[in-house]
Amino acid sequence: MRQKLRLRQFEALMAVTQYSSVTRAAQELGISQPAVSRLLADLGQSLGFSLFDRRDGKLVPTQEVRFLQSDIQRVLDLMEQISEVSQSITQRKAGHIRIACLPGFATSHLPEVVANFLKDRPGVSITIEPDRPERILEWMIDEQFDFGITDGFRGHSAVESKDIHVRTVCIFPTGHRLSSSSEITPADLADEKLIHTRRESEFFKSLANAFLDASVPLTSLVETRQFTAACELVSHGVGVAVVSELDAINYGSSKIESRPFSPKIAHKLSLVHPTQKRPSAITSEFMNAFAESLKPFQV
Amino acid sequence: MRQKLRLRQFEALMAVTQYSSVTRAAQELGISQPAVSRLLADLGQSLGFSLFDRRDGKLVPTQEVRFLQSDIQRVLDLMEQISEVSQSITQRKAGHIRIACLPGFATSHLPEVVANFLKDRPGVSITIEPDRPERILEWMIDEQFDFGITDGFRGHSAVESKDIHVRTVCIFPTGHRLSSSSEITPADLADEKLIHTRRESEFFKSLANAFLDASVPLTSLVETRQFTAACELVSHGVGVAVVSELDAINYGSSKIESRPFSPKIAHKLSLVHPTQKRPSAITSEFMNAFAESLKPFQV
C-alpha cells in the first residue's frame, strides 16, 4: 500500500539533491547519515520509483524526482512562511484589523494613529470604513468589523463598548468678538446663531440644558451630524458652535478660533467591538493604542 | 521552545474549522476525538496563540488562525497534488520527455506517434526539437534531451543507440515511364537523373554500390540531406530518387509514385539516448512506442 508522504522525507530529498550526497545532506540537516538514508528509502517506497542515480560519485535526482521537485520545494517554502508568519502574529507584527469609524475620524485623527501603529508592524494591514453610527452598530453586531469608533451609542448586548468623554470647545470665526473672552458661557452666545448636532443627540441636550440653566435662549441655525461640518460652517462665518476639542484642533485652519466652554460639556465617544468575538491580539493592541491616543482630549 | 509545525496538525485544524467540532472532525479524519484534541493543543502550543473560540456550541477559528488558513490550505492542497502526480508518474501518466529528431520526423511520422502516446497520458508533456544529426549527437552527449532520432550515427560512448533499418523505395513523378515496372533496378535508372543524400553518407555508398554492381553509371543531379526534400524535388519532376519508404508514404502526395528498389537497400535510423542518464520510465515507454511505430517500415 502507498503510504503517506511526509515533510521530513521531502526535506531529506531536497537536501540530498542540493548536496549530491547523503552524508553531506545529513550534516546539513543536523542528523545522522543513516537517518537520511532511511528517509529516502521510505520516500522512494512511497512514491514508487527510485529517487537518485549514481553519476561518478555523486547522487543525481532521477527525472521523475525532478518533475516533482518544484512542487516539493514550494511546500517546504510555504511551511517556512507559515512558521514565520505565525511568529509575527505572536509578536503582534502581523494580522489584519477592520475598523469602522465616524467619517470625521477617517480623515483626521485616525490616520495618524494608524500610521504610527503600522510603523513597526510590517505584516499588519488595516481596513478603515467610515459611516454613520447606525451602520457602525450594525457592523459590530454582524461582526463584520473588529473595532468601531462611534458616538451616541446606547448599549447593545452584542457590542462591548468603552466610553471616552472628550472635552469640547466653542469655536467661532477668527477675529470674532468672542476672541476677547478666555472662556465662553451661554450668556456670551445669547446673540449668536448656533450650529449644533442633531436635537435628539445627547450632546445637544447637554448643550441646551446649559443654556436653559443660564436662562439664555439658544438660537439654532444649522443642525449637522458632524463636528467637522460645523467647523467648516463656522469658518465661513455662518455662526458659532460647540464641538469636540479633537475636531477643533484637527480642523487645523486659521479661519476659526476656539475657547473653552463653560459649563464643561463632554462629548461621549464609544470605542466598540463585538461582544461574542474575542478580539485578536493585534486588534486588542490597536484598541488600546487608539484609546491612548485620545487621552490628551479626555475630560 | 517553539517546536516544529506538522502537517497532521494542519489537517486537524482545517477539519475542525470546517466542521466546527472536534468530535466531528475526528470522525472525518477517521481517528479518535482525543487524538484531534491533542493535535490542536500541540499546534496551539507551537503557534503561540489559541486556535478556536466557542460560540454557542460551535468552535470558531480565531482571527489569528484565519489569517494563516489560506496558506495552510495551500500546503495541504499541494501535498495532495504531489501525491496525485507521483501516482501518475508510477502509472506512466505524467512526466516530460525531450525529443531531438531529424527535421523530417518533426513534421511527418513523429507527430502521429506523439499524439497517440499522449492520448491516454494526460499529465505527460513533450518537447520536440528538430535539427541536424551532429547537433542531435551533441544534445545527447550533453544530456539536454532524453531521446533522439537520427541517422548516420557511428557510435559514441556517451550515447546508447538502437539501430532501425527501414525499407527504401524508388520514387518518381506520377505518370513517369517507370510506373510500368513493379520493381526498379539500377538498370532501370541508367538514364535517369538521381536526387540522393550526401556522398559521404552510408546510404549513398550503398546506393552507389548497387549501381556499381550492376555496372550502371549513376547520374547524380542533386545532393540533399533530407529525404523529404528529395520527395519535393521529385514531385516537381526534377528527377528520381531512392528514399526511405517512411518518407515516401508520409509525403502523401499524388504527384509522386513509388516502387520497391532492387537490390534491397536499407536506410539506417538510430534511436539514441544518453548512456549515463537512466531514462525515466515514461521516456523508456515512449522509446518503445516509437520503435514499435517503425516496425511496419523495417526490413
Add this chain to the structure above:
DNA sequence: TGAAGTTTATAACGTTATGTTATATTTTTT
C-alpha cells in the same frame, strides 16, 4: 436552576516515525 446529555480535555498506554550508534556493504580512489 440543576440534571441529563453532549462535547472536549486529560490520563495511561500501544504503535509508528524518526532519531541514534554500530557495523556491513557498496562505491570510489589509489
Add this chain to the structure above:
DNA sequence: AAAAAATATAACATAACGTTATAAACTTCA
C-alpha cells in the same frame, strides 16, 4: 587489489500519533 569513503542495514531509544477510559466543561431542557 587494497584502502578510503559513502551508503545501507541492524538494533535500539525517543517523540509523534494513535488508542481507550474517564474527568471536566458546556448545552439543553424540564
